[in-house]
Amino acid sequence: MKILSKFYIGIIFxxxxxxxxxLIVFSFNEAGSLAHFSGFSLTWYKELFHDEEALSAxxxxxxxxxxxxxxxxxxxxxxxxxxxxxxxxYLKQPILTATNIPMMNPDIVTGVSMMLLFVALASLLGSKSxxxxxxxxxxxxxxxxxxxxxxxxxxxxxxDPSLSEAAQDLxxxxxxxxFKVELPQIVPGIISGLMMSFxxxxxxxxxxxxxxxPNFQTLPLYIYNQTAHNVKFSMYALSALIVxxxxxxxxxxxxxxxxxxxxxxxxxx
Amino acid sequence: xxxxxxxxxxxAVPHIxxxxxxxxxxxxFVLYFALTDADGRFxxxxxxxxxxxxxxxIxxxxxxxxxxxxxxxxxxPLAYYMAxxxxxxxxxxxxxxxxxxxxxxxxxxxxxxxxxxNGGLLNSLxxxxxxxxxxxxxxxxxxxxGMIYDFLPYMVLPIFTAMTKLDKxxxxxxxxxxxxxxxxxxxxxxxxxxxxxxxxxxxxxxxSISTFxxxxxxxxxxxxxxxxTIERLFQNPSTxxxxxxISLVMMILxxxxxxxxxxxxDDEKRVMP
Numbered sequence: 001m002k003i004l005s006k007f008y009i010g011i012i013f014x015x016x017x018x019x020x021x022x023l024i025v026f027s028f029n030e031a032g033s034l035a036h037f038s039g040f041s042l043t044w045y046k047e048l049f050h051d052e053e054a055l056s057a058x059x060x061x062x063x064x065x066x067x068x069x070x071x072x073x074x075x076x077x078x079x080x081x082x083x084x085x086x087x088x089x090y091l092k093q094p095i096l097t098a099t100n101i102p103m104m105n106p107d108i109v110t111g112v113s114m115m116l117l118f119v120a121l122a123s124l125l126g127s128k129s130x131x132x133x134x135x136x137x138x139x140x141x142x143x144x145x146x147x148x149x150x151x152x153x154x155x156x157x158x159x160d161p162s163l164s165e166a167a168q169d170l171x172x173x174x175x176x177x178x179f180k181v182e183l184p185q186i187v188p189g190i191i192s193g194l195m196m197s198f199x200x201x202x203x204x205x206x207x208x209x210x211x212x213x214p215n216f217q218t219l220p221l222y223i224y225n226q227t228a229h230n231v232k233f234s235m236y237a238l239s240a241l242i243v244x245x246x247x248x249x250x251x252x253x254x255x256x257x258x259x260x261x262x263x264x265x266x267x268x269x
Numbered sequence: 270x271x272x273x274x275x276x277x278x279x280x281a282v283p284h285i286x287x288x289x290x291x292x293x294x295x296x297x298f299v300l301y302f303a304l305t306d307a308d309g310r311f312x313x314x315x316x317x318x319x320x321x322x323x324x325x326x327i328x329x330x331x332x333x334x335x336x337x338x339x340x341x342x343x344x345x346p347l348a349y350y351m352a353x354x355x356x357x358x359x360x361x362x363x364x365x366x367x368x369x370x371x372x373x374x375x376x377x378x379x380x381x382x383x384x385x386x387n388g389g390l391l392n393s394l395x396x397x398x399x400x401x402x403x404x405x406x407x408x409x410x411x412x413x414x415g416m417i418y419d420f421l422p423y424m425v426l427p428i429f430t431a432m433t434k435l436d437k438x439x440x441x442x443x444x445x446x447x448x449x450x451x452x453x454x455x456x457x458x459x460x461x462x463x464x465x466x467x468x469x470x471x472x473x474x475x476x477s478i479s480t481f482x483x484x485x486x487x488x489x490x491x492x493x494x495x496x497x498t499i500e501r502l503f504q505n506p507s508t509x510x511x512x513x514x515i516s517l518v519m520m521i522l523x524x525x526x527x528x529x530x531x532x533x534x535d536d537e538k539r540v541m542p
Contacts, residue, residue, distance in 0.1 A: 005350035012347050013365055016421065019380035020369070022390055034383050035393035075283050082281020095281075098288050101296065106479030106523060108496055109516045112503055113295035116513065119506075120298050142291040145284070174276045203373055205482070210503065223375050224482070239376040246371045250364045 020243055027236035044237040051234060057222035061202055064133070064218060068140035069197035075141070076148025077190050081178070083149075084156035102143045103150075111210035114139045118211060131213035139211045140201045147200060148193035155189035156182075299520075302513035307506075315514040322498060322515060329495040330522075332409070333477035336416035337424075340473045341466065343417070344424035348465070349458070351425070352432035363429070370422045375482060381418050382406055382486040407489035415487035416477045423476075424469035431465025432458075464534045471530055475523055495519055 026034060030041035048054055079099075086092045102110045114135070122129050159182055167177040205220035212221055223239075226232050306312040351362050369377060383389050385405040392402045405411040435458065443453040459466075481496035488494075495515065502512030 005353060008346060009350050009354075009362065012343065012421075013362075016369060016418070017365075019377065019384045019418070020372070022384050023376075023380040026390075034386065034389050075287055078280040079284025082277055082279070082284065085277040086281065095285055095288060098293050099284075101292050104524070104527065105520060106475050108479045108481065108499055109299075109520050110295075112499060112512065112516050113299045114291065115503065116298040116302055116509065117291070117295040119509070120301075138291060142287070145287065149284075178276070199371065203371075205373065205375055209500075220373055220375055223373070223379075227375065227379050227486075235379070239373075239380065242376065243368070243372055247368055250368055250371065254360055254364050 023236055024240040024243065027233070027240040029233070032233050044233040045241075048234040048237045048241075053217070054219075054222060054234070054238065057217045057219045060133075060216060061219040064136055064140060065198050065201035068137055068144055068201045069194055071137070072141045072144035072148050072197045073190060073194045076145045076193060077152050077186070079145070080149050080152040080156055081182075084153065099146050099149055103146045107143075107204075107206035108210075110143060111139070111207040114142065114207065115210040129213070131211060133216045135211040135213075136208060136216060136218070139207050140204065143204070143207060144197035144200060147196045148190075151193040151196065152186060152189040155186035159185055299513050299517055302510050303517050305510060307510060312510075315510045318511055319514060319518065322495075325493055325495055325498050326518070326522075328493075329478050332413055332416065332494065333474050336413050336420065336477045337470055337474045339413075339417050340421050340424040341470065344421055344469065345428055345466070348425050348428035348432050348462075351429050352435075366422050366425055366429070370426070374419055377419055378415055378483055378486050381415060385411065385414075385487070406487055407491050409488075409492065411487040411489075412484050412492050412494075415483040416473075416480065419483060420473040420476055423472040427468035427472065428462055428465040431462040435461050467530050467534050471527055474526065478523070479519060 026037065027044055028040050028042070029037050030043065031038035032044075083092055083095060105113075118131060118135050119129075164177045164181050167181045168174060172180060203220065204218075205224060208218055208221055209224065212218070217225070223235060226235050303315055304311060304313075306314055351359060351366075354362060385391055387402060387404065387406065391405075396402055405414065439457050439461065440453055443457045448456065478494075479496045480494065481500045484492050484494045484497050499512050499515055499519070502508040502515065
């Protein structure tokens with residue numbers, strides 16, 4: 001039974017990783033063939049780093065992810081505070097439901113709905129079209145906000161209200177009580193909301209696909225355009241780099257903590 | 270206390286304004302476009318034109334259902350076995366499971382397509398072994414395989430989480446009370462991990478039914494799903510209205526299926542609000 005379970009895990013993970021491993025190996029392939037590995041070479045990596053379009057897409061992606069996640073975190077955190085204290089159930093429940101629409105809907109519907117909003121606004125205002133960085137920023141902020149709320153709201157629920165009251169009795173203004181007493185307790189929720197928003201924004205393709213314009217391309221949109229017709233080997237190199245980067249980050253996040261604990265344990269001994 | 274309430278009331282205002290402007294209003298625009306023609310006049314023409322797309326809907330639902338069921342059949346035992354592993358091994362397996370989830374879907378789909386393609390590694394290996402080539406890219410099987418490959422981790426992770434929360438003593442108790450392995454599974458393990466199953470099924474079904482990149486790449490453009498149809502209709506302003514109707518129908522379909530799924534679990538463990 002034990003051997004069987006290990007075997008099963010092994011097979012599934014092998015199948016799950018096979019395409020990714022092949023992709024990484026062939027990103028070093030000299031010949032630019034998908035079927036035969038003719039020799040090790042960094043040609044495709046060189047091509048990638050000289051590809052001005054790819055580099056600008058990377059810059060755009062990072063820029064957009066930083067701004068959309070920051071805006072979403074600010075709006076979402078204050079939103080969570082306001083909603084947490086809101087007494088009126090008939091107002092609160094519809095707002096929460098509406099906030100969760102982008103999480104519930106498939107991305108394509110969210111993307112299409114935002115596109116229609118911008119199309120309608122453009123025709124109302126008489127301008128031709130304003131797809132670009134602005135529409136991307138709005139769309140990314142919008143789909144990030146529910147995730148911020150999701151990670152911050154539970155923190156507010158765990159707060160002890162008497163702490164904030166005590167701060168105000170001791171002379172804090174309500175705003176000051178919030179920043180001094182409550183904010184430090186909800187910071188872990190805010191940080192996880194921020195990180196989640198940042199990665200969701202970097203990763204998003206479907207929603208961006210509907211609200212972007214050719215003058216503002218993010219990395220996923222660039223990959224989509226490059227892979228639309230034929231195989232491009234510099235995309236193999238790019239994908240391999242992304243996979244390697246994510247692996248390193250995941251390993252650090254998951255194992256750095258346990259290394260630290262082991263060190264502490266050794267000190268105790 | 271007056272200042273306090275004023276501050277708190279104001280805190281949610283930007284969020285409410287944003288939600289109304291960029292979540293509620295876009296949904297209303299979908300409805301508006303669905304009920305008007307290209308000139309903005311009220312019309313039921315889009316709704317009646319839906320009948321042309323019946324086959325596309327049926328095909329998409331069938332593909333998504335097949336992919337979801339296979340993901341469940343593969344993923345449930347995987348989650349079960351992963352939960353049985355100890356400490357470090359389990360953590361490593363979890364990282365390995367999450368890596369593809371963090372990796373862009375385009376990259377994974379593209380990697381799978383180039384592996385299975387006619388001129389890809391798989392076919393050149395089969396060819397050199399004298400087994401001949403098999404065509405996967407461009408077939409129904411290819412598209413379903415793509416869905417399974419891309420979304421399997423989304424099935425495994427919530428079930429795995431539910432498994433790790435399951436108190437191992439329940440399983441021992443079931444055995445002590447005379448349950449066989451099978452009975453322990455059907456009476457204890459499966460009912461107690463049902464919330465994970467419901468999350469997993471939703472997380473596979475929703476992206477499968479709405480995908481267009483998978484069908485573009487692994488269907489080689491030959492297979493038309495709802496996602497492809499919507500994507501194509503939104504390329505051209507004159508077909509926005511029909512596209513809006515199809516999006517609306519898909520949304521309603523998904524809301525209904527999520528509600529049905531939620532019936533299986535109690536309110537506390539709802540997948541989605």
